[in-house]
Amino acid sequence: MNPAAGMLRIVVGLGTRAVDRPDDDYPRLVAMDYPLLRPQSCMDNIRQFSQRFMDVLNIPQNTLEPISINRYLAEKPDWNVDLYAVEDEEAARRMKQLDMEGTPSWIMTFDRLLTETDFVPLMRRLMDTLQRIYDYPVDIEFTYNQATGRPGQLNLLQCRPLQTRGFGARVQIPDSLPAEQILFQSQGGFMGGCIAQPIDRIILIDPSAYIQLSQQEKYDVARLVGKLNRQICNRDKDTTLLMGPGRWGTSTPSLGVPVRFSEISQISVLCEISYPGGNLMPELSYGSHFFQDLVEEDIFYIALFCEKPDVVLHIHLLQGRENLLRELFPDAQKYQHVVYVYDMRHQNLMLMADVLSQKLVCFFKTA
Structure with missing residues (x-):
């Protein structure tokens, strides 16, 4: 993939679920040069990391309201759902085995929108034109409506220069490091350019202990992280790596540590660790407001999906330290x-x- 080609975060409904970091489902990420390429390798993963709710306006009550996409489709069968979703065959099979009747369940893939309409060529033209005029990468917000049998209608809502860090100089990653020197290692799963950075301090939230806490105690941990963050007077002289389970900044403590961004603003490196035992998973939120905050504050981001074979995490190397x-x-x-x-x-x-090799390692250097 070519990073210069750009990417999209798309959802059905209002765009709040594209620019925010939704706690209960996921937008579709689209690489503009390979629109159908996705990180998920099977339908179970596609189902897990897909959009299940959409935000709508409740006009009578004048409120923003999340609703279930499947429930909406059951009530509005005339919607052109085939353009955005595929039927969940596994759910249909289970219902048949249980001799149950019901409306179809859908998985939002957007595949036909990306391949059978003018949406992708139109977005390429729009983004190329804006970047040429601005003479700089751009961040846009837009709406797209595709009525049956009619050309799609694209509306540009916002356009602004995209804050970027750039690749930086290439970094030569050491080969064949002994396991006892590696704190963590990953192929991909990071944002922030090339880096070669000594680490002065680690703040670690233990995943197994965190999931045992009450909801109020999880909020207490978030406030404690904020206190530790405020002690960092100079990020350049006190490079801090913050590691924790699931999503940093979530509003749902069961999905991660519910810090405010101001409570991690002095951190140099932010690391999200998967912990399947507690259903805690990172989210590489490219294009979201959270991502933009990280870029603007120059915070390097890492997502460690520990169940992947190319990810190594040796937390035991920290045990026994004060x-x-x-x-x-x-x-x-x-x-x-x-x-x-x-x-x-x-x-x-x-x-x-x-960045070019997509290699990442945090290790103890030998003298």
Whole structure:
């Protein structure tokens, strides 16, 4: 894929689910040069990482309202659903086995929209024209309506220069590092350009301990992260890696740590770790407002999907090191089994990533 070709986040309904980081489903990410290419390898994954709700305006009550797409389709069968979705054959098979009757269940793929309409060529023309006029990459918001038997109608709502960091100079990733030196390693799953950065401090939220907390305690952990963030006076001299389960900044504590962006603004590297045991999964939210905040604050982002064969995570290499949380905040002793703060200034810990090879590794350098 060519990054210069651009990408889209598309949803049905209002665009709030495209620009925000929805907690209950996912937009469709579209690479403009390979529109049908997707990271999911099977229909189970496509189903899991697809849009299930859409935001609409409730006119009588003057409110924004999320509704189930399948419920809407059951009530509005005249909608041209085949253009945006495929029938969930697995759900239909289960209903048949249970001798149940019901309306079809749909999975939002957008595949026919991307292949059988003028949507993709039109978006390419629009984005190429705007970038040429601005002489700079652009970030746009738009609507597209495709009525049956009629040409699609595209409306441009917003256009602004896209804040970008660029690739930076290529980084030569060391080959064949011993396992005992690798804290984590991944093929892809990062944003922020090429990097070769020593790590001075690690703040780690232990996934197994976090999922045992009550909802209020999870909010307490988020506020504690904010306190640790405020202690960072100079990001360049105190490079901090923040690691935790699921999505940082979620509004749903069961999906990750519900920090506000101001509570991670001094972090240099933000890492989201998958933890299937608690249904906690990262989301690489390209194009969202959260992503733009990371870019503008120059925060390097990492998503570690630990169930993937090319991802290595050796948290045990941190065990046995002194947890500084009690020293920094004696009143937070209750959470010292959840929140770990490690001083790595003399440990030769290095984070390296190369965009072109899509290699990422965080490792302990030998003298």
